[in-house]
Amino acid sequence: MTASSSETPSNKPDASTFIADHRQVDRSKLSQMYLHYVETKDKYPNAMLLYRVGDFFECYFQDAVTLAQELELVLTSKQAGEQGRVAMSGVPHHSWERYTTLLVEKGYAVVICDQVEDAAEAAGRLVRREVTRVVTPGTLLEEGMLKSSRNNYLAAVVIAANHWGLAYADISTGEFLTTQGSDLEHLTQELMRLQPSEVLVPTNAPDLGSLLRPGETSPHLPQCLPPSFCYSLRSQVPFSQAEARPKLLQKFKVRSLEGLGCDHLPLAVRAAGGLLEYLEDTQKENPISLQRLRTYTTTDYLIVDHQTRRNLEITQTVRDGTFHGSLLWALDRTSTAMGGRALRRWLLQPLIDIKGIGSRQDTIQELVENTSVRQDLRQLLRQIYDLERLTGRAGSGTANARDLVALADSLSRLPELSRLVADAHSPFLKALQKVPPILEELAQKLHVHLVESPPIHIKEGSLIRPGVNPQLDERKATVEADQQWIANLEVDERARTGIPTLKVGFNKTFGYYISISRAKADQVPANYIRKQTLTNEERYITPDLKEREARILTARDDLNQLEYEIFTALREEVAQQAEVIRNLSRAVAAADVLCGLAELAVQQGYCRPEMLPGREIAIVEGRHPVVEQSLPSGFFVPNSTQLGEEEDAESGRHRDAESEIFTASPRPRIPASSSTSPDLVILTGPNASGKSCYLRQVGLIQLMAQIGSFIPAKFARLGICDRIFTRVGAVDDLATGQSTFMVEMNETANILNHATSRSLVLLDEIGRGTATFDGLSIAWAVAEYLATEIRARTIFATHYHELNELAGMLPNVANYQVTVKELPDQIIFLHQVQPGGADKSYGIEAGRLAGLPAVVIQRAKQVMGQIEKHSKIAIGLKNLE
Numbered sequence: 001m002t003a004s005s006s007e008t009p010s011n012k013p014d015a016s017t018f019i020a021d022h023r024q025v026d027r028s029k030l031s032q033m034y035l036h037y038v039e040t041k042d043k044y045p046n047a048m049l050l051y052r053v054g055d056f057f058e059c060y061f062q063d064a065v066t067l068a069q070e071l072e073l074v075l076t077s078k079q080a081g082e083q084g085r086v087a088m089s090g091v092p093h094h095s096w097e098r099y100t101t102l103l104v105e106k107g108y109a110v111v112i113c114d115q116v117e118d119a120a121e122a123a124g125r126l127v128r129r130e131v132t133r134v135v136t137p138g139t140l141l142e143e144g145m146l147k148s149s150r151n152n153y154l155a156a157v158v159i160a161a162n163h164w165g166l167a168y169a170d171i172s173t174g175e176f177l178t179t180q181g182s183d184l185e186h187l188t189q190e191l192m193r194l195q196p197s198e199v200l201v202p203t204n205a206p207d208l209g210s211l212l213r214p215g216e217t218s219p220h221l222p223q224c225l226p227p228s229f230c231y232s233l234r235s236q237v238p239f240s241q242a243e244a245r246p247k248l249l250q251k252f253k254v255r256s257l258e259g260l261g262c263d264h265l266p267l268a269v270r271a272a273g274g275l276l277e278y279l280e281d282t283q284k285e286n287p288i289s290l291q292r293l294r295t296y297t298t299t300d301y302l303i304v305d306h307q308t309r310r311n312l313e314i315t316q317t318v319r320d321g322t323f324h325g326s327l328l329w330a331l332d333r334t335s336t337a338m339g340g341r342a343l344r345r346w347l348l349q350p351l352i353d354i355k356g357i358g359s360r361q362d363t364i365q366e367l368v369e370n371t372s373v374r375q376d377l378r379q380l381l382r383q384i385y386d387l388e389r390l391t392g393r394a395g396s397g398t399a400n401a402r403d404l405v406a407l408a409d410s411l412s413r414l415p416e417l418s419r420l421v422a423d424a425h426s427p428f429l430k431a432l433q434k435v436p437p438i439l440e441e442l443a444q445k446l447h448v449h450l451v452e453s454p455p456i457h458i459k460e461g462s463l464i465r466p467g468v469n470p471q472l473d474e475r476k477a478t479v480e481a482d483q484q485w486i487a488n489l490e491v492d493e494r495a496r497t498g499i500p501t502l503k504v505g506f507n508k509t510f511g512y513y514i515s516i517s518r519a520k521a522d523q524v525p526a527n528y529i530r531k532q533t534l535t536n537e538e539r540y541i542t543p544d545l546k547e548r549e550a551r552i553l554t555a556r557d558d559l560n561q562l563e564y565e566i567f568t569a570l571r572e573e574v575a576q577q578a579e580v581i582r583n584l585s586r587a588v589a590a591a592d593v594l595c596g597l598a599e600l601a602v603q604q605g606y607c608r609p610e611m612l613p614g615r616e617i618a619i620v621e622g623r624h625p626v627v628e629q630s631l632p633s634g635f636f637v638p639n640s641t642q643l644g645e646e647e648d649a650e651s652g653r654h655r656d657a658e659s660e661i662f663t664a665s666p667r668p669r670i671p672a673s674s675s676t677s678p679d680l681v682i683l684t685g686p687n688a689s690g691k692s693c694y695l696r697q698v699g700l701i702q703l704m705a706q707i708g709s710f711i712p713a714k715f716a717r718l719g720i721c722d723r724i725f726t727r728v729g730a731v732d733d734l735a736t737g738q739s740t741f742m743v744e745m746n747e748t749a750n751i752l753n754h755a756t757s758r759s760l761v762l763l764d765e766i767g768r769g770t771a772t773f774d775g776l777s778i779a780w781a782v783a784e785y786l787a788t789e790i791r792a793r794t795i796f797a798t799h800y801h802e803l804n805e806l807a808g809m810l811p812n813v814a815n816y817q818v819t820v821k822e823l824p825d826q827i828i829f830l831h832q833v834q835p836g837g838a839d840k841s842y843g844i845e846a847g848r849l850a851g852l853p854a855v856v857i858q859r860a861k862q863v864m865g866q867i868e869k870h871s872k873i874a875i876g877l878k879n880l881e
């Protein structure tokens, strides 16, 4: 890619020969255009200013240097009046989206200063240019800049002491939510869930307007904000109650914020108001159509902290951060982009409301039972484009004609969709039964007006069908007649002049011309006016030809303008219906997720779990949803789980775990243990036997159940969890300078401080990062605390067999082991979870299989024999001392 210039650039830039900082110039010596550039740059000192000059967007001064460095473009220089040469780099104007995407991905804000009038209109004076858009990571709209599979969130936070407000919006889909909380840790967790592309923070920093790229720090950034996001430092004024409240009232045309649910939440209001102001500031004349603000509470959902989401590999794997191998990968059978995004949102925010879960389950069940509706629905959904984002682009005036055609195609599928589910009785299918007639009319109108395959550019005509607008048709007919006259000219003039090689051509500089080979130049008629001489030909014009040309060009401009006006009026009509389209899109997205989950349930043989308000977690023949799909069919060994004694709803007493579900019902029994429904299970077994897999399987099944999905099991009764915690093999957190052991202890402390009897706690080893006895002691105390003080449902996988003794001391603790079959010189992994504790760890055997030298293995066995003989670890009861 080479840099551009309407002037000739110097080929070898030499930093000493040009100015690369706009603050160093003598403005009185700048030519008009550069003065305007510098003045615009003053307003956006922290953004990259892309300045339209003819067919290019150019950057000057420091932005030119950055642009060239970041995008590997040529850095050159340009004469900027008497001031001399200034650094310059640029990109072709039609590829601004691509280059802007790259810059935004690198964490830059990009200001687009476009020409807002034609160079011809300017007639010699400086062409009028204006900032038409400020593009930042959180304010992307263009299709090419966004990932279809995930939302692109812009967040805003307001922090006051230990309280916080958080608002977030995806301006491409219109989603807009706000909340408020009182523990800064919860704010961090919400941000980690959302993974916003940009976070607005009100500060009194001197460098307001700057965008901190991920990892960059500022003393003005509150400590609780994770460093992995882009932060925009904003003025505090729009985030004040005095500014934010009226802004929301005005935006949503309401008299009070009560209807939006945030009247009593001042911090939520301030965050939302500040976010709106930012959108106005960056979008300039493109209005953003947001959905009505919704207020939510984090405790309305199952709380899954970032660590747990990571450990359970919900959206990406721990090992290499890939989508492939994650839970989302295993579950996603959606057919639309909207459904894909919704499934991701659901997985990151499972429910705790049994009724809500039940509605989703009912819909899945109906689709599981009705194969033909399910298949037809999937087929139809595949033909529906991204209605949410298409509507978003229509609303903000960035949609092109292709977008509107795609929108019309999708809208016209909706009646078919509604007919398909006409007899359905589950809630999410019923939501599709009524398509507002206005949407059918809109689709019809768009189809009638727009050609089937319009071009991308909307100002160059060929968008509107004939018969739509008489004025347009009339002008088209005139242009066509003139074009036909020109087309005939070649034939007529050849006959008239007797020159068979005479041609009529067109180029941008001269317009239409008649070309004749130089050898025949003496035969040209008298009315030909010579315009250009080339090596082999002469080019002429005639007054008639020029007259037609002028008519064609003017008529074509008018025509294009008229088409553009008709198009923008259509786009405006779509924008007017944004709310209606988006409501339906949400219903389509939800139905798509559930249809995909139904398909998955059928393909993989999932069951509908019974969801209960109690504490029981009973899973019969459960499977790990991801590992199962990665293994050949039938290879995965199912395992059952029984945790948490169920409380008798009326008396609140614990019911006997041997009650009806496992005795009276013909359902398979889960393994019996000392406690048939323990709160805490100590899980032992050799390396690679399947402990981690089992542990995660239980967490994933619970999480899947709470998004309303069917689950990989034969049968399950699951009490609703308030939180899921995991602690899984730690990795050094080098970024924060914490050792493996400290990370492990921090995570364990977090669990012990926040878990409740309604939580599910999954611990994969504790205390391995320190001396054996320290580690064992901590592990023991943690298990004991969880079982007796918190009574959280816990599975504790460990190599410390000593912990098996706990089961003999505490009634709500049981031992499970993952079994292996021992042959003389090998171990066969059965992957079966059985009651009882393993008494052998096979660690030395694992070392042998891994290829440790025989002499080392031999010596290890000898040492172990000695330790076993001499060491008797005294493990006592609490009141031992």
Ligand SMILES: Nc1ncnc2c1ncn2[C@@H]1O[C@H](COP(=O)(O)OP(=O)(O)OP(=O)(O)O)[C@@H](O)[C@H]1O
Pocket: 627, 635, 636, 637, 638, 639, 685, 686, 687, 688, 689, 690, 691, 692, 693, 694, 831, 832
């Ligand atoms: N139930 C199962 N059915 C079939 N294969 C399984 C099952 N459970 C685990 N596996 C396989 O065994 C491998 C090892 O399992 P996992 O990592 O859970 O072992 P582990 O006991 O936690 O080992 P370590 O103690 O070394 O961490 C998994 O990668 C998986 O492929």
